[in-house]
Amino acid sequence: MTPHASLRLACALGAALIAVALAGVPAFASPTPTPTPTPTAASDALTPLVDCVQDAPLGAVTSRTVVLGYRSSASAPVTLTPGSGVDDLSPGAADRGQPSTFQPGEHHGAWLLTVDAAAEPSLTWTLGGRTATIDASAPACTDATAIVLSAPATASGTVAVSASVTRFLLGPPEAGTVAFAVDGVASATAPVGVGGVARADLTALAAGAHTITATFTPASGSTLRPATATAPVTITAASGALAVAADSVVTGSTSVTVHVTRTGASTPATVDFATVDGTAHAGPDYVAASGTLALAAGQATATTTVSLPARAPGSPASVFFVVLQRATADVSGAVAMVSLPAVPVAAPASVVAGGTGGGGAASAASALPQGDPTAHTPVVSAPVGQDLLLLLGAGLITIGGIAGVIGLVRSTRSRDGLL
The missing domain is CATH 2.60.40.10 (Immunoglobulins)
Known part of the structure; x- marks a missing residue:
């Protein structure tokens, strides 16, 4: 071995020892195998489906198109990793582009797979804990x-x-x-x-x-x-039909209660309401109101109120309406009429006796001003003795007057005779 080769080998061994020391594991330890994922409760809700296959000869190769779907009994989407052991194809490559997210319900034509029918005459799709076999026994796509x-x-x-x-x-x-x-x-x-x-x-x-x-x-x-x-x-049991009605209004009422009722109350229901002018007008006669009434399951009645301001004296009888709109249940009575009574004119207060003369003086509680000539002046009674003296005086005056007239007539006649 040349010196350069020996040096390279020593360097490589040194680098390996340093890496092992930093990793904190024994040198040349065998890797720990990755455990195969086990199906979960969510993945157990999945069932793979082979919808159909269609073979198409292409010379020496037969191309097979496979249409696959799935069924999920889960109430929420289930996500699996293709090729992880719970979403695999076998034999061969485990990940071939199959879905990774599975929606609740039954889904057909979720994905297509094309294989060489001669090289892979049969495949298995594992989804969760269930499998489906892909081979020529599946229905033809022209008939499925x-x-x-x-x-x-x-x-x-x-x-x-x-x-x-x-x-x-x-x-x-x-x-x-x-x-x-x-x-x-x-x-x-x-x-x-x-x-x-x-x-x-x-x-x-x-x-x-x-x-x-x-x-x-x-x-x-x-x-x-x-x-x-x-x-x-x-x-769900149907909600009973909704109806609206209003309480009676009497003079002096400051509000009126409106009721929305139904006969069947097994399910929730909502309804919008609004006031509408009739001969009564929002503002002077009532306060406009609108909103939504909600009836819970088992609730048969919901109420609201409409405010009534003080109306001017002499206001005639009038009506306005409360109507129902946009209900989540049938409506049998959509309009309620609210009747407002007439407001009487204020009656004048009693007049206290005033002085003598053409106009009596009205009391402070009178509806008429002091000295009003149209005010009622009661006759003031005098003592009984005074009335008797006045009666005798009038009689004497009357008797004297008659005697004077008779004397005047006689005097005139006597004068005419002398002439």
């Missing part, structure tokens, strides 16, 4: 179908569902039927129309959790294969 079932997660009363029937490498079929069942009991059948879509309304579903199943049946003579899909739905 799949259904995407759309249904609301929760509903009350009628449930509107639709099923979209597809083929993986060709256009959707536009013939055949889709049968809808609830918990395995047939409910409705609809024809497949344009775009491969069938629709139906499912009625009379009892409150609680149910499973809806859609099954595609190809048209007679077709080479297409049937397909099935499921979806969960929870039926």
